[in-house]
Amino acid sequence: MKIDMPDDVRMIIRTLMDAGYEAWAVGGCVRDSLLGRIPKDWDITTSALPQQIKSLFPRTIDTGIEHGTVTVMCKGTGYETTTYRIDGKYSDARHPDSVTFAPSLEEDLKRRDFTINAMAYSDEKGLVDLFGGKHDIDSKIIRCVGDPEARFSEDALRILRAIRFSAQLDFEIDGSTLAAASLLKSRLELISAERIHTELENLIMSGHPDRLKLLHSTGIDEIILPELAAAGQSSEGTLDELVSMLESAPHDRRIRWSVLVNRSGNALGILRRLKFDNNTIHTASGLIRFSTARLNGLTDAEMRKLMHDAGSENMPLIFDFRHVIEPGSDYSASEDQYKAIVGRGECTDLKALAVDGKDLISYGIPAGKEVGETLNRLLNDVLDDPSLNKKELLLERIGKDQK
Ligand code: ATP
Ligand code: MG
Numbered sequence: 001m002k003i004d005m006p007d008d009v010r011m012i013i014r015t016l017m018d019a020g021y022e023a024w025a026v027g028g029c030v031r032d033s034l035l036g037r038i039p040k041d042w043d044i045t046t047s048a049l050p051q052q053i054k055s056l057f058p059r060t061i062d063t064g065i066e067h068g069t070v071t072v073m074c075k076g077t078g079y080e081t082t083t084y085r086i087d088g089k090y091s092d093a094r095h096p097d098s099v100t101f102a103p104s105l106e107e108d109l110k111r112r113d114f115t116i117n118a119m120a121y122s123d124e125k126g127l128v129d130l131f132g133g134k135h136d137i138d139s140k141i142i143r144c145v146g147d148p149e150a151r152f153s154e155d156a157l158r159i160l161r162a163i164r165f166s167a168q169l170d171f172e173i174d175g176s177t178l179a180a181a182s183l184l185k186s187r188l189e190l191i192s193a194e195r196i197h198t199e200l201e202n203l204i205m206s207g208h209p210d211r212l213k214l215l216h217s218t219g220i221d222e223i224i225l226p227e228l229a230a231a232g233q234s235s236e237g238t239l240d241e242l243v244s245m246l247e248s249a250p251h252d253r254r255i256r257w258s259v260l261v262n263r264s265g266n267a268l269g270i271l272r273r274l275k276f277d278n279n280t281i282h283t284a285s286g287l288i289r290f291s292t293a294r295l296n297g298l299t300d301a302e303m304r305k306l307m308h309d310a311g312s313e314n315m316p317l318i319f320d321f322r323h324v325i326e327p328g329s330d331y332s333a334s335e336d337q338y339k340a341i342v343g344r345g346e347c348t349d350l351k352a353l354a355v356d357g358k359d360l361i362s363y364g365i366p367a368g369k370e371v372g373e374t375l376n377r378l379l380n381d382v383l384d385d386p387s388l389n390k391k392e393l394l395l396e397r398i399g400k401d402q403k
Contacts, residue, residue, distance in 0.1 A: 001127045003033040008074040009042045012081065013122050015056050021048040022105060023081075024120035024128065031116045034137050035169070044072075044081040045108055045120060049101065053081050067099050084108040090154040093190040106130060113151065113158045114165065115143045140171040148180035156187035159220065160199035167203045167211035182218035189223060196224050197274040204256045209246035213239055227264045238263075249324045254280060255317065258287040259324055286314055287321045295322060295334045303337050304383045307348040346386040353379050354391045363395055374398060 005013075009025055016023035023046040029039035046053065050070050054060045059073040068083035086107050088098035102108050105120055105128060112118035115133040127134070131145050142162050144151045152159050159181045166173050173181070188196070203211060215221040216239055222229045232238065245259050257280070261267040267288050271281045290310055295318075298306065310318055315338050319331050347353055355378065357371045365371055378397065382389045388397070 002123070003030065003121050003127075005033075005121075005123070006042060008077060009044065009079060010123060011074070012044055012057070012072050012079055013124075016044075016046050016048055016053070016081075017122075017124065019048070019052070019056055021046050021052065022084075023048070024105065024122045024125075026108075026120045027112065027117050030119045030121045030127070031133070031137065033121075034119075034134060042079055044079055045084060045105065046081060047084055047105075049083055053083070068101060085111070087111050087154070093153070093156040093187045094192070094195075096154075110145060112145055113155075113161055115141075115145055116165075116169075116171075118145045136174075140169070141174050142166050142169075142171050142177060143174040144177045144180070148174075148177045149184065152180050152184040153187065156184065157191050157195055157199070159185065159188060160191070160196065160203075160224075163211055163214050163220075164199045164202045164206070166214065167206035167208045170208050173214070178214075178218070181220070185218060185220045185223055188220065193273060193275045197276070200224070200260075200274070201253060201257070204246055204260055205251065205253060209256075210243045212243055212246070225264075225270065227266045227270050228261070231264045231266075245324050245327070248327065250320055252317075252320070254283045254287070255321050255324060258284045258321055262288055262291055262325060283314070283317070286310060287318060290318050291321070291325060295319070295331050298334065298337070300337065300341065301384045303334070304341060304346060304348050304386070307338065307341065308379070308383060312342065312348045344386070347379070347382050347389045350375055350379055352389075353382060353394075354389045355394045359391065359395070360398070363398065365398070 003025070005025055013023040013025065023044060025042055026045040027043050029042040032039040048056070050062075050065050050068055053070045053072070057072045061071040061073065061078065063069045063071045063080060068085050070081050071078040072081050084102040084105060084107060086100045086102045087096035088100060090096050102111075109118045109120060109128070109130055115131040115136045117133070118131050119133040120128040132143075136143050142165050144158070144162075162173050162177060162181055165171060203209065215225070216229075242260070246256055249256050249259055257271070257276075258267070261270045261284070264270055268281065268285055271284060276284075293306065295306075307315055319335050319338075322331060323329060341348070350356075353375065355375070357375065360371050360374055361367050365374055378394050381397065382394075388394065
């Protein structure tokens with residue numbers, strides 16, 4: 001059993017071992033290696049204490065010293081190196097009240113969430129698999145380490161992680177793990193919106209968004225997506241529809257979130273509650289606003305008005321979104337029409353109008369709201385007839401002599 005580790009990781013483990021400590025690659029990187037996937041990052045677990053880790057490497061960052069984590073920097077890449085630890089009691093279903101350093105690798109592995117995430121490896125000592133993680137990888141099973149009810153009571157985030165890993169890896173959740181997830185779902189009320197946001201995003205961006213159905217079958221949707229559940233959007237038939245839309249959607253988080261919340265009747269409410277950044281909220285509400293707008297059979301002038309209304313740069317996203325939410329739709333002629341307008345460089349916003357506020361003021365329009373009104377009127381004319389977008393022609397239209 002040999003895992004192909006990056007040279008840096010081998011060096012870090014070697015250095016710690018040469019100094020008399022134990023050290024291993026651990027968690028997601030071991031899981032992904034056994035799956036033949038490329039690990040996102042490599043984490044190291046060690047018997048060395050943070051100060052001891054720091055003294056062995058020239059460049060380190062104190063990432064979470066109080067939790068035992070030091071990031072060892074190698075040529076610009078960071079490797080989180082964490083002292084064996086045990087999480088103390090969890091009184092809030094999420095944050096351990098205290099973290100204690102653990103005497104052995106076994107204790108450290110025991111605190112990890114799932115068997116597939118609880119394996120350690122080093123070239124020198126091979127694979128350490130105390131909970132049947134390799135077996136569960138081979139059988140494609142997500143299973144808690146230890147008693148699922150106890151583990152989900154300690155940290156309810158694990159409930160969502162189970163579903164998210166099942167979607168990312170195309171694994172099934174073991175029966176008693178799933179039953180415990182359903183039983184303890186109300187503990188998810190204690191999990192922060194940011195965490196729920198991240199896990200849901202991992203789920204809908206995964207290769208198997210059909211695992212969304214697990215949220216419904218367990219009743220978890222009523223806790224983390226009450227707006228969808230209330231709108232009947234997570235009932236059987238609509239859920240199937242939603243899933244196949246997500247399956248056909250491009251790998252774009254703005255589109256996938258918009259698909260998910262589109263028919264909830266309160267899309268904005270969901271996004272705000274899940275603490276989305278303003279940019280994403282803006283884009284998603286734009287997509288949803290144009291979810292029923294007519295796109296086919298528009299005159300060029302109507303298309304330019306739509307581009308002005310939606311923001312020309314948002315049009316490709318709108319077309320993509322509409323393809324997803326209207327399976328079988330064909331907007332290729334409209335997309336060509338849109339591209340042709342862009343290709344001809346026709347004006348669809350104030351920025352591209354051949355006159356600006358300064359021009360109007362030097363032309364004699366009093367500074368103030370009349371300037372804006374005039375600009376908008378001229379823009380409207382230009383949207384109708386792009387050949388008008390010339391300074392002289394526009395100024396002429398205002399009907400005054402240039403000063
Ligand atoms: P990913 O590829 O998504 O990063 P990962 O398994 O590396 O997956 P991380 O969140 O990076 O997940 O966590 C690293 C490791 O820490 C996990 O593999 C697991 O062993 C442990 N872990 C993370 N979160 C928890 C948790 N909430 N409860 C218990 N163990 C956890
Ligand atoms: Mg990770």
